[in-house]
Amino acid sequence: MNRRTFLQTALGAAVTSRIPVRSAVPKATDVVLLGPDKVRLSRMAIGTGTRGGTIQRALGVQGLADMLHYGYDQGIFFWDTADSYRTHPHVCEALKRVPREKVTILTKTRARTAEQMRADLDRFRKELGTDYLDIVLLHAVRAGNWPDLYAGAMEVLSEAREQGLVRTHGVSCHTLEALQTAAKTPWVRVDLARINPAGLLMDADPQTVIGVLREMKAAGKGIIGMKILGEGGLRDRVDDALRFALSLNCVDCFTIGPANRDELDDLIRRIPEAGERALAA
Numbered sequence: 001m002n003r004r005t006f007l008q009t010a011l012g013a014a015v016t017s018r019i020p021v022r023s024a025v026p027k028a029t030d031v032v033l034l035g036p037d038k039v040r041l042s043r044m045a046i047g048t049g050t051r052g053g054t055i056q057r058a059l060g061v062q063g064l065a066d067m068l069h070y071g072y073d074q075g076i077f078f079w080d081t082a083d084s085y086r087t088h089p090h091v092c093e094a095l096k097r098v099p100r101e102k103v104t105i106l107t108k109t110r111a112r113t114a115e116q117m118r119a120d121l122d123r124f125r126k127e128l129g130t131d132y133l134d135i136v137l138l139h140a141v142r143a144g145n146w147p148d149l150y151a152g153a154m155e156v157l158s159e160a161r162e163q164g165l166v167r168t169h170g171v172s173c174h175t176l177e178a179l180q181t182a183a184k185t186p187w188v189r190v191d192l193a194r195i196n197p198a199g200l201l202m203d204a205d206p207q208t209v210i211g212v213l214r215e216m217k218a219a220g221k222g223i224i225g226m227k228i229l230g231e232g233g234l235r236d237r238v239d240d241a242l243r244f245a246l247s248l249n250c251v252d253c254f255t256i257g258p259a260n261r262d263e264l265d266d267l268i269r270r271i272p273e274a275g276e277r278a279l280a281a
Contacts (some may be wrong), residue, residue: 026246026275028268029075032253035190035222037161037168039134041104044271045078045224046071046264047257050231053085055259065093067261072098074268080255081128082108082139083120088127095129105130106192106224106255108139108172114152121160134167136160137192144177147185154187172226176203176212183215190222195251197244198237200230206244213250225254242267242274247281 028044046068048056056064064087068079072094079094081087088107095103107124111117124133136157138150147154160166170190173179182188193216194202195209203209213223225245234241245254258264 025272025279028271034135034224034252035168035170036220037189037222039104039168039190039222041078041134041253042076043253044076044267045080045106045253045255046076047080047226047255048087048090049080049082049085050257050259053082053087056085056087056090056257059090059260061090061093064090065097067258067264068094069097070261071264072103074264076264076268077102078104078106078253078255080106080257083124084108084110084139088124092127092129100130104134106135106137107133108137108192109153110139111153112150114156117153117156121156121165125165132165132167135190136166136169137190138171140174141171141178141182142173142175144175144181146171146178146181147187158187168222170221173203176208179203179209179212183212183219183221186219188216188221190224191216192224192226192255193251194227195225195245195248195254196227196230196234196241198230198234198241200233201227210248210250213248217250223250223252225251228254228256238267239270239274239277242270243278243281246271246275247278 026043030043032041032043034041050056079091081091109120111120143149157166157169161169168189170188171182172192173182182191193213197206199205216223228245229241245251256267258267
């Protein structure tokens with residue numbers, strides 16, 4: 001895809017979906033209140049799961065903790081991890097240097113049964129060094145009937161939210177059928193959705209996915225974008241990809257996994273510039 005086609009794809013999806021752009025220039029550090037539980041977080045999350053977490057784990061426990069802490073100092077207090085990324089120890093190390101209530105932690109589980117979920121919630125809190133978890137998602141669900149398959153785990157997460165052990169819960173989807181089910185499932189309070197203008201590593205083409213996300217948004221769900229840069233596939237089109245994401249009012253915030261502090265600084269700098277262009281389009 002050449003640059004012109006890329007731009008047409010990016011802007012066309014937003015225009016044809018009739019999604020209005022925001023009225024203020026967005027920044028990575030903007031405060032967002034996500035979903036019905038109004039979880040406070042920064043517009044950008046520092047992701048720790050690029051290529052299964054291999055990119056961020058290469059920094060080492062202290063190196064990744066230092067980058068997370070650096071991001072916190074810049075105003076990014078939303079950190080994205082998962083059991084399968086194997087970055088809980090890194091996040092735990094970073095949490096030692098900041099007030100727990102000042103940081104929002106998103107993690108993910110592959111538990112299906114009630115027993116598995118209870119065990120994961122206990123283990124996750126120990127691994128992260130925290131009494132509670134901000135956002136817990138069922139990770140990478142694929143089946144269209146996933147609520148039937150994960151009923152036990154969902155019930156435990158609901159109980160955990162009522163008890164204050166989890167602030168909100170939801171799902172990340174890896175097929176269009178799973179995403180469509182999530183839009184219609186009241187239990188889903190937050191959804192982590194793959195979205196970028198080129199359709200890289202997504203559940204369907206951008207316009208189709210945007211249609212489902214609009215349905216979710218209308219139902220009051222919080223939406224976090226992922227694969228914003230196509231897991232590195234759009235590294236030569238970062239500004240265009242950010243511009244696309246920032247033009248969509250059906251996406252509340254997004255997670256991107258920088259490989260180092262320089263990449264994080266670059267993203268923080270680029271987001272307002274891309275946001276300005278999205279507003280002007």
